[in-house]
């Protein structure tokens with residue numbers, strides 16, 4: 001979406017991601033892991049230069065890898081626009097490059113565009129993929145939920161075309177499954193750390209100015225005062241109280257769960273993030289019959305202590321279930 005291309009490199013002969021993608025995605029997840037990791041110099045800045053945990057070194061290398069892929073594309077696009085070779089926006093990078101101020105000068109500098117590109121990649125990559133891996137794992141252990149989702153998709157979309165964005169308002173059960181995964185299995189235990197700029201009282205807690213505030217996503221999503229049987233994967237809970245014609249949405253402004261958070265520092269990518277999640281999930285559920293591998297009774301849902309991923313990455317069997325012409329590679 002950012003660069004109007006699927007891969008940085010050639011990809012593998014079987015159509016999968018190649019070495020470049022693997023190096024790139026690893027750099028993103030390394031960076032994300034370090035957003036949350038404890039670092040003594042956050043509290044004793046005098047120690048920063050010593051880089052005791054080695055985080056600065058790791059982050060510099062991850063940033064170098066991301067920049068290696070982003071920068072040539074960004075610079076080339078800015079050049080093309082300057083030389084009048086590109087007019088209509090075809091992707092998000094075109095949009096950023098073509099923004100102008102009141103005097104028709106570029107609104108963003110090259111450095112700002114590079115930073116935005118990096119930020120968008122970091123912000124968008126982990127939440128949808130993690131939530132959907134968990135949702136599918138949970139649903140494979142509860143086949144009635146998979147069946148309900150497929151029934152909904154077949155009713156709304158049929159079997160002769162792929163899911164489109166215009167179908168989303170009618171895919172409440174699919175969205176309820178994704179929302180349930182955000183509730184039960186958020187990608188990170190906490191939202192990014194914030195610092196309070198003034199003394200305040202929130203939810204009965206006094207928070208002095210300068211405190212580091214980290215809200216627990218799991219603590220909210222699994223709060224037994226709010227959710228019945230909080231550890232059960234039960235998409236139906238998001239349909240209760242949803243009136244006829246009302247849409248299930250993935251954001252939760254009441255903060256009963258923390259999908260996108262809210263307020264001034266809440267996620268600015270709610271619409272895009274919700275669409276990415278719904279599209280990815282709906283197409284996977286609609287396009288394939290999923291089953292547990294023959295030699296395995298159930299999917300192992302264990303989660304390593306202090307981590308958000310499945311302990312064992314999901315392995316499942318996928319069989320196409322739509323008319324053959326619908327699959328892009330069928331021609």
Ligand code: HEM
Pocket residue numbers: 119120123124127128191192258259260261262264265266267268269270272273274277
């Ligand atoms: C399903 C997808 C996504 C989820 C669940 C999600 C969730 C979140 C959450 C929980 C935060 C922290 C909010 C806080 O600190 O209070 C956040 C921050 C942010 N998100 Fe998202 N996000 C998603 C997709 C995206 C996308 C697609 C973009 C942009 C293209 C984006 C851009 C950002 C940015 C820039 C921030 C930092 C905001 C700030 O610190 O001021 N997110 N997101």
